[in-house]
Amino acid sequence: MTQxxxxxxxxxxxxxxERLGKxxxxxxxxxxxxxxxxxxxxxxxxxxxxxxxxxxFVRSPLAHARIVSVDxxxxxxxxxxxxxxxxxxxxxxTEPFFQIAPEPGGNIVxxxxxxxxxxxxxxxxxLVLAESRDIARDAAELVEVEYEPLPAxxxxxxxxxxxxxxxxxxxxxxxxxxxxxxxxxxxxxxxNADHVVKIDRLHFHRFSSTPLECSAAVVNWDAxxxxxxxxxxxxxxxxxxxxxxxxLGVPSNKLQFRSQDIGGAFGIKxxxxxxxxxxxLLSRKAGRPVKWTEYRADHMMSAGHGNxxxxxxxxxxVMSDGTLLGFKVRAFDDAGAYLHYEPLGAVIWSQxxxxxxxFKHIHVDYTETLTNKCPTVPNRGYSRLQHLWLxxxxxDIVANELGFDPVELRKxxxxxxxxxxxxxxxxxxxDSGNLPKALDLALEAIDxxxxxxxxxxxxxxxxxxxxxxxxxxxxxxxxxxxxSRIINPGLPFSGNGEAAYVKLDLYGEVSVNLGTTPxxxxxxxxxxxxxxxxxxxxxxxxxxxxxxxxRHNTYVAFSGTYASQFAVxxxxxxxxxxxxxxxxxxxxxxFALEASEDEIELEGGQAVVRDDPERSIPFMGIANLVYSxxxxxxxxxxxxxSLNSRHTYRPPFxxxxxxxxxxxxxxxxxxxxxxxxxxxxxxxxxxSILDYAVADDCGRLINPTIVEGQVHGATAHGIGAALYEAxxxxxxxxxxxxxxxxxxxxxxxxxxxxxxxxxxxPSPFTPNGAKGMGEGGGAPLHALCSAIQDALDDDSPVVxxxxxxxxxxxxxxxxxxxxxxxxxxxxx
Amino acid sequence: xSDAGTAHPIKVTINGETYERTVLARTxxxxxxxxxxxxxxxxxxxxxxxxxxxxxxxxxxxxxxxMMLAAQADGAEIxxxxxxxxxxxLSPLQRAFxxxxxxxxxxxxxxxxxxxTVLLRDNPNPSEEEIRxxxxxxxxxxxxxMNVVKSISAAAKEGAQ
Numbered sequence: 007m008t009q010x011x012x013x014x015x016x017x018x019x020x021x022x023x024e025r026l027g028k029x030x031x032x033x034x035x036x037x038x039x040x041x042x043x044x045x046x047x048x049x050x051x052x053x054x055x056x057x058x059x060x061x062x063f064v065r066s067p068l069a070h071a072r073i074v075s076v077d078x079x080x081x082x083x084x085x086x087x088x089x090x091x092x093x094x095x096x097x098x099x100t101e102p103f104f105q106i107a108p109e110p111g112g113n114i115v116x117x118x119x120x121x122x123x124x125x126x127x128x129x130x131x132x133l134v135l136a137e138s139r140d141i142a143r144d145a146a147e148l149v150e151v152e153y154e155p156l157p158a159x160x161x162x163x164x165x166x167x168x169x170x171x172x173x174x175x176x177x178x179x180x181x182x183x184x185x186x187x188x189x190x191x192x193x194x195x196x197x198n199a200d201h202v203v204k205i206d207r208l209h210f211h212r213f214s215s216t217p218l219e220c221s222a223a224v225v226n227w228d229a230x231x232x233x234x235x236x237x238x239x240x241x242x243x244x245x246x247x248x249x250x251x252x253x254l255g256v257p258s259n260k261l262q263f264r265s266q267d268i269g270g271a272f273g274i275k276x277x278x279x280x281x282x283x284x285x286x287l288l289s290r291k292a293g294r295p296v297k298w299t300e301y302r303a304d305h306m307m308s309a310g311h312g313n314x315x316x317x318x319x320x321x322x323x324v325m326s327d328g329t330l331l332g333f334k335v336r337a338f339d340d341a342g343a344y345l346h347y348e349p350l351g352a353v354i355w356s357q358x359x360x361x362x363x364x365f366k367h368i369h370v371d372y373t374e375t376l377t378n379k380c381p382t383v384p385n386r387g388y389s390r391l392q393h394l395w396l397x398x399x400x401x402d403i404v405a406n407e408l409g410f411d412p413v414e415l416r417k418x419x420x421x422x423x424x425x426x427x428x429x430x431x432x433x434x435x436x437d438s439g440n441l442p443k444a445l446d447l448a449l450e451a452i453d454x455x456x457x458x459x460x461x462x463x464x465x466x467x468x469x470x471x472x473x474x475x476x477x478x479x480x481x482x483x484x485x486x487x488x489x490s491r492i493i494n495p496g497l498p499f500s501g502n503g504e505a506a507y508v509k510l511d512l513y514g515e516v517s518v519n520l521g522t523t524p525x526x527x528x529x530x531x532x533x534x535x536x537x538x539x540x541x542x543x544x545x546x547x548x549x550x551x552x553x554x555x556x557r558h559n560t561y562v563a564f565s566g567t568y569a570s571q572f573a574v575x576x577x578x579x580x581x582x583x584x585x586x587x588x589x590x591x592x593x594x595x596x597f598a599l600e601a602s603e604d605e606i607e608l609e610g611g612q613a614v615v616r617d618d619p620e621r622s623i624p625f626m627g628i629a630n631l632v633y634s635x636x637x638x639x640x641x642x643x644x645x646x647x648s649l650n651s652r653h654t655y656r657p658p659f660x661x662x663x664x665x666x667x668x669x670x671x672x673x674x675x676x677x678x679x680x681x682x683x684x685x686x687x688x689x690x691x692x693x694s695i696l697d698y699a700v701a702d703d704c705g706r707l708i709n710p711t712i713v714e715g716q717v718h719g720a721t722a723h724g725i726g727a728a729l730y731e732a733x734x735x736x737x738x739x740x741x742x743x744x745x746x747x748x749x750x751x752x753x754x755x756x757x758x759x760x761x762x763x764x765x766x767x768p769s770p771f772t773p774n775g776a777k778g779m780g781e782g783g784g785a786p787l788h789a790l791c792s793a794i795q796d797a798l799d800d801d802s803p804v805v806x807x808x809x810x811x812x813x814x815x816x817x818x819x820x821x822x823x824x825x826x827x828x829x830x831x832x833x834x
Numbered sequence: 835x836s837d838a839g840t841a842h843p844i845k846v847t848i849n850g851e852t853y854e855r856t857v858l859a860r861t862x863x864x865x866x867x868x869x870x871x872x873x874x875x876x877x878x879x880x881x882x883x884x885x886x887x888x889x890x891x892x893x894x895x896x897x898x899x900x901m902m903l904a905a906q907a908d909g910a911e912i913x914x915x916x917x918x919x920x921x922x923x924l925s926p927l928q929r930a931f932x933x934x935x936x937x938x939x940x941x942x943x944x945x946x947x948x949x950x951t952v953l954l955r956d957n958p959n960p961s962e963e964e965i966r967x968x969x970x971x972x973x974x975x976x977x978x979x980m981n982v983v984k985s986i987s988a989a990a991k992e993g994a995q
Contacts, residue, residue, distance in 0.1 A: 033935075035932055035933060035935075036932070036935065038940070039931065039932040039937060039940075040924070040932070041940075042940030042943050042944075043915075043918075043919075043928040043931055043937070043940075043943060043947070044875070044915065044916070044918070044919050044924070044928070045873070045874065045875020045914065045915035045916045045918075045944050046875065047940050048874075049941065051877075051878070052874040139865075140858075140860060215975060216975065217939075217941075217975055218877075218879040218885060218939075218941045218942050218973060218974070218975050219877070219879065219887075219939070219941045267940060267941075268939065269877070269879075269939050269940070269941030270938075270939045270941060270975050270976055299878075301881050302879070302882065302885075303881070525939050526937075526938030526976045711935045712935065714981075715935050715938055715977060715981060716938075718977055718978035718979075718980040719976045719977055719978050720978075721978055722975075722977075722978030722979070723975070745880065745881075745882045745884065746880045746882060746884035746885055747884060751884075751885070751973050752973075753970045753971075753972075753973060753979075754965075754967075754969045754970050754972075754974075754979040754982070754983065755967070755970050757978050757979050757980075759962075759980070760978060760980055
């Protein structure tokens, strides 16, 4: 990537690999399935060690309180209890976690257990270790904690007020981060537009993808070697290592993270590092391995929620022909009680600053606040889905207020197929896409004209309404971690990467290991597909190590599985390592077959001389020469091959400009366009989905069936969030949903049949033409809000909430007298 | 309060094998299966009977094994995911999940397979609606249920029971 003097960003184009094709692109059945189907998978809670104890966290029942005293004596007296650990001990034993935020947010002092104060219901106060999980829980109840309650603040906008109760005295305010993103000239646009549409408030609610497997770990601080083994389901272990290593005083080469199968994570399991740090200390203190399995109620209260965001005073300049010039908004993001991975969300949204549209003038005044609620952590679509929902709401509200057709207004303002690579106002480069085509395909899949007719036919008095909705969204993948410097210019992070290792084993078998920690994304399968293509074998011949083990897998600091990037970074690394191995195999084969290297081809697990198939050597023969018959090779050849190849894939990024808040923040932009038809019952407000379709574009498909599965999953999460799932707190900071009784995770009866169609615009920036995908950009939230709005009367209130349970929809249909619509138009 | 509680000798048959153990009164059936008998294929996802990850077949019917005490299971015949394959070969139902991408992270899969097994025993030719009703007690957070339904439907066509 280079910055020209005018500030334009160009990204190096990459010639796509010519070797992919036979296996890549095929829906190869998954290598992971067999062990899962037979009950032989290895999840974190399946681990067991001799002498281990069971840990349980004592959690605060209050949202905000001073800790007066913690008395563990009764717990320790209970037979079967091995040890306890309190915040006071943790303060003596560890350093606070480092903070990503600059001052003042960076002044937060956080340890793995609460010290002096609790700041949300569920804040961990102490740990107990016992010989069984039930005794540990009994003992936790015997830990006596005296609290002095403090007033709680649960609203992100109120939290920023000067007189709000302050969570962290060291910060002195609840504003963790504030910054203004300003591109183009929005004031000029507002002055010169034919219309200005003003929306009072939009609220993106709290929810979580709630992985079915809660967090779990077996941790052993081995006194003999001083090695700390952490077998867990953390999904970004290198980040965990960077945070807890210095806090515990353990060098990173003595922290050993391992995981095999992870039962869903969706970003939430990035956030388990404070708990893991506490378990490390408990293990050292007790001199035993420590097993911890989070209960679902603990998970709901404390494992992390997705970001809640409020958008205020939205102003949208619009020309009379429907050209949308941009928008101006004040955003308040609620990070909860501590900054876990935050405030990265305060910049990550800007990967998609204009959404899918050619907005030129954008002004976002962004404030991230601390509140007495569970800390937020990345959740599927992290930070971009909130912003994309804003852009989609803007388009639909403008269409409704000014009488534009929502389909035509989108098509007019979409970034057009010929615009790619498209540079956004903040210097990001959208790699490829065809949004108008995707919209046409999605509308065709639901038979849009049919639903428009039905909508007309239904008429008043039927008690039912039909609404048709569209959600266009982006799934930006392969972060440039340099964007963290827009938050805090002092941070030493930039670029991105992933590592992979490919080798031939003793009899010529192909082995692969990765730096990633998959949670259902099928890395064993897709990695084997690209390796099979490059080495001329079948995916069945490629063994990919299941899971991650820091003792022998290769990795870089960015390693892990998050943020829609494996198809680019993980497979980029795998392809690079496979190419290096291929070159070595060819070199040895050329010697063995007395041919030149450019005559050698690899197929069927053999190296063959082109046009002379009699002259061939199987991989077993190659391995034999290098590993066990090495004197038969010329010394210079023997010294130049190892048949062990490691490659780090590095996307072409530069460090963004923190002052201008400009730079290329993400390499690829997959897109999804959702279209749906819903029926709303006027008497109850119930929303039923009648038809649902998704047009997906993630560039070149490596495994279409796996991609489709990710599309289905992301769609289900968005539908759940839009209609059922919410984390809500009362005014005292008590969480109202702490189990799957109150938090209605969608079931097979809630998710409709999802139609899928593909658009394929290969990325010119990636080695395989693929774009990372999987998060899905929260499209169902956009599409369902759009459909509900469409079903309402033109003068009904605007749909201003992402969560539209029956009661809320009922209120939209039957607003209290005097309720405003939440929108106004100024026309000139 | 105390873990001592009362101890109960029980005898259960799981996947055709009989186990005699003494369990504490408060031990859940799912903990007997996972922790005592080390049959780790049955999972725990919610602790409250909502998610179905711990579904097993109990005297021919599906139950959520986190909702029953181990002591109550004395004399029961139980089937778990480990009993679905014979000689390591995938059963038609398991094969259908493999062929139709009916699983991603795999955590809900054992519970879903047990629910689907009983569903197909009771109704060898279920409609999509009947399949969706039959698995409504099993939460899957990865697949959006699309390919789960497709897999069960395909297994039915193959005559799986």
